Amino acid sequence: MTQQFSLPTPTRYFMTASGTEGHSKLNAFDNALLAAKIGNLNLLRVSSILPPGCLFVPNLKIPEGSLVPVAYGSIISDIPGKIISAAMAIGFAKKDTYGVIMEYTGECGAEEAERTITEMVEKAFFIRQMDLKDIKTVAVEHQIVKIGCAFAAIPMWY
Amino acid sequence: MTQQFSLPTPTRYFMTASGTEGHSKLNAFDNALLAAKIGNLNLLRVSSILPPGCLFVPNLKIPEGSLVPVAYGSIISDIPGKIISAAMAIGFAKKDTYGVIMEYTGECGAEEAERTITEMVEKAFFIRQMDLKDIKTVAVEHQIVKIGCAFAAIPMWY
Amino acid sequence: MTQQFSLPTPTRYFMTASGTEGHSKLNAFDNALLAAKIGNLNLLRVSSILPPGCLFVPNLKIPEGSLVPVAYGSIISDIPGKIISAAMAIGFAKKDTYGVIMEYTGECGAEEAERTITEMVEKAFFIRQMDLKDIKTVAVEHQIVKIGCAFAAIPMWY
Numbered sequence: 491m492t493q494q495f496s497l498p499t500p501t502r503y504f505m506t507a508s509g510t511e512g513h514s515k516l517n518a519f520d521n522a523l524l525a526a527k528i529g530n531l532n533l534l535r536v537s538s539i540l541p542p543g544c545l546f547v548p549n550l551k552i553p554e555g556s557l558v559p560v561a562y563g564s565i566i567s568d569i570p571g572k573i574i575s576a577a578m579a580i581g582f583a584k585k586d587t588y589g590v591i592m593e594y595t596g597e598c599g600a601e602e603a604e605r606t607i608t609e610m611v612e613k614a615f616f617i618r619q620m621d622l623k624d625i626k627t628v629a630v631e632h633q634i635v636k637i638g639c640a641f642a643a644i645p646m647w648y
Numbered sequence: 649m650t651q652q653f654s655l656p657t658p659t660r661y662f663m664t665a666s667g668t669e670g671h672s673k674l675n676a677f678d679n680a681l682l683a684a685k686i687g688n689l690n691l692l693r694v695s696s697i698l699p700p701g702c703l704f705v706p707n708l709k710i711p712e713g714s715l716v717p718v719a720y721g722s723i724i725s726d727i728p729g730k731i732i733s734a735a736m737a738i739g740f741a742k743k744d745t746y747g748v749i750m751e752y753t754g755e756c757g758a759e760e761a762e763r764t765i766t767e768m769v770e771k772a773f774f775i776r777q778m779d780l781k782d783i784k785t786v787a788v789e790h791q792i793v794k795i796g797c798a799f800a801a802i803p804m805w806y
Numbered sequence: 807m808t809q810q811f812s813l814p815t816p817t818r819y820f821m822t823a824s825g826t827e828g829h830s831k832l833n834a835f836d837n838a839l840l841a842a843k844i845g846n847l848n849l850l851r852v853s854s855i856l857p858p859g860c861l862f863v864p865n866l867k868i869p870e871g872s873l874v875p876v877a878y879g880s881i882i883s884d885i886p887g888k889i890i891s892a893a894m895a896i897g898f899a900k901k902d903t904y905g906v907i908m909e910y911t912g913e914c915g916a917e918e919a920e921r922t923i924t925e926m927v928e929k930a931f932f933i934r935q936m937d938l939k940d941i942k943t944v945a946v947e948h949q950i951v952k953i954g955c956a957f958a959a960i961p962m963w964y
Contacts, residue, residue: 495814496964497715497850497873498653513771514764516750520772523695529776530746532694532717532804534655536848537839541871554746555699557655557717557813559848559873588846588870592832606830613829614836618845646848648654655873656811671929672922674908678930681853687934688904690852690875690962692813712904713857715813715875806812 500559500646502547503540505578507642509632515566515639522564522641530554536561536646540580540589544646546626552647562643563593567634575603576642577629581611584621590614591644600631658717658804660705661698663736665800667790673724673797680722680799688712694719694804698738698747702804704784710805720801721751725792733761734800735787739769742779748772749802758789816875816962818863819856821894823958825948831882831955838880838957846870852877852962856896856905860962862942868963878959879909883950891919892958893945897927900937906930907960916947 508525512518523529531552538561552558563576575598581590592614594607604627615622632640666683670676681687689710696719710716721734733756739748750772752765762785773780790798824841828834839845847868854877868874879892891914897906908930910923920943931938948956 497655497813497875499869499872500848514768516752517768517771517775519695520748520750521775524775530697532658532697532699532719534692534694534717534850536850536873537835539846539848539871541848544871553657555697555702556657557694559655559850561848590836592836594832610830610833613833617833617837617840655813672926674910675926675929675933678906678908679933682933688855690816690855690857690877692850692852692875711815713855713860714815715852717813 499541500544501648502545502550503644503646504548504550505628505644507576507628507630509630509640511635511638515637518566518637518639519564522639526641526643528645531556531558533558533560538591540591542588550647558645558647560643560645561591561593563595564641565595566639568637570634572597572634573599573631574640575600575629575631576640577603577607577627578642578644579607579611579625579627581615581622582624584623600629604629657699658702659806660703660708661802661804662706662708663786663802665734665786665788667788667798669793669796673795676724676795676797677722680797684799684801686803689714689716691716691718696749698749700746708805716803716805718801718803719749719751721753722799723753724797726795728792728794730755730792731757731789732798733758733787733789734798735761735765735785736800736802737765737769737783737785739773739780740782742781758787762787815857816860817964818861818866819960819962820864820866821944821960823892823944823946825946825956827951827954831953834882834953834955838955842957842959844961847872847874849874849876854907856907858904866963874961874963876959876961877907877909879911880957881911882955884953886950886952888913888950889915889947890956891916891945891947892956893919893923893943894958894960895923895927895941895943897931897938898940900939916945920945
């Protein structure tokens with residue numbers, strides 16, 4: 491009963507990332523969403539907890555135009571040759587509870603982005619005094635041709 | 649049944665734009681929302697697809713304080729004399745499906761903003777390999793007196 | 807009936823603020839959310855009306871991972887010694903209707919932040935031609951050690 495009088499808590503998620511070029515900065519972003527398979531949705535950016543019991547479903551189908559809660563990181567640049575990266579991570583606790591989501595974007599390679607985000611998750615667990623069981627990450631790097639976007643996301647759905 | 653366990657997909661929308669001054673940057677933004685007839689709502693910014701079958705209802709009444717998904721563009725400046733513009737556009741496909749929403753803001757006139765956003769929609773259709781049937785746009789330009797905001801939006805509702 | 811086919815309008819709220827340090831800018835933000843007792847939620851940022859009849863419930867419990875509409879202001883700095891502040895305010899009208907929420911962040915003390923935000927609410931009421939009955943504010947100031955965040959929020963729930 492409560493469920494229908496609050497915003498429903500997501501029960502399924504996946505992880506995705508992409509690097510793309512575009513005609514404008516917003517088109518580069520739009521193209522990154524398409525390449526990440528979430529281009530035809532209405533993304534609602536959230537900050538950023540994986541609800542308890544939320545299931546990993548890699549090929550989750552979501553109806554076009556849906557309102558989809560998503561944690562994401564995005565970086566756009568128009569400096570040719572520049573390398574940009576976006577990464578998302580989820581830290582899972584030893585006891586069965588929520589996961590902690592972190593995002594990172596920077597002018598660096600994907601490896602550095604993953605190293606940085608891993609450390610961010612570790613700090614988030616330390617401050618919560620929770621034991622970290624596992625970290626899942628997704629990262630992408632993109633070298634700018636003209637106008638490009640690196641994008642990583644954790645879409646959540648039902 | 650599914651409906652009540654996910655976030656409901658909007659079924660109606662309208663387009664709106666305004667240019668206003670304000671006492672502070674946030675007040676200029678607040679005044680722009682009021683002038684655009686969405687000042688007393690809780691806007692949830694989305695990125696940015698018009699759901700399939702979503703109906704255009706120009707004088708849509710929405711209860712005060714409602715959570716309203718909205719795609720918008722906003723630009724604020726405090727440089728007297730400066731001209732700023734905000735534009736929104738929806739591209740509609742030949743086949744009956746979702747629409748693609750683009751936003752654009754810049755230090756230019758409304759005409760240039762509309763030209764730019766039209767091109768952005770065309771690129772978004774090209775990348776999706778969809779045939780563009782029609783583009784609806786809304787744009788506004790505002791010349792700064794002291795602190796001003798140009799705002800354009802596509803609120804979506806039920 | 808309508809309720810379950812739109813996004814439900816929040817019915818309860820509280821006010822919170824915190825100033826924290828962190829290992830990175832996002833960790834400082836994450837720590838500020840934790841210190842403000844909303845660290846394990848999925849925040850959906852809204853702009854920014856207190857719905858009519860929304861009740862003040864200071865120790866509101868919200869399930870972990872919930873999608874929570876929240877108006878907030880946040881400022882992050884990595885300049886040691888710098889003082890930063892975040893404030894939120896709600897203006898209540900004489901007649902029983904929605905409240906107007908304002909946010910303010912700046913490189914100033916909490917007192918100046920509260921003075922500024924109070925004036926912003928007054929202007930928001932003036933433009934609406936509504937009589938202001940009362941203003942509730944929350945503010946925090948934080949002096950940067952290494953990387954810090956000042957955060958103030960009005961979470962809304964059901």
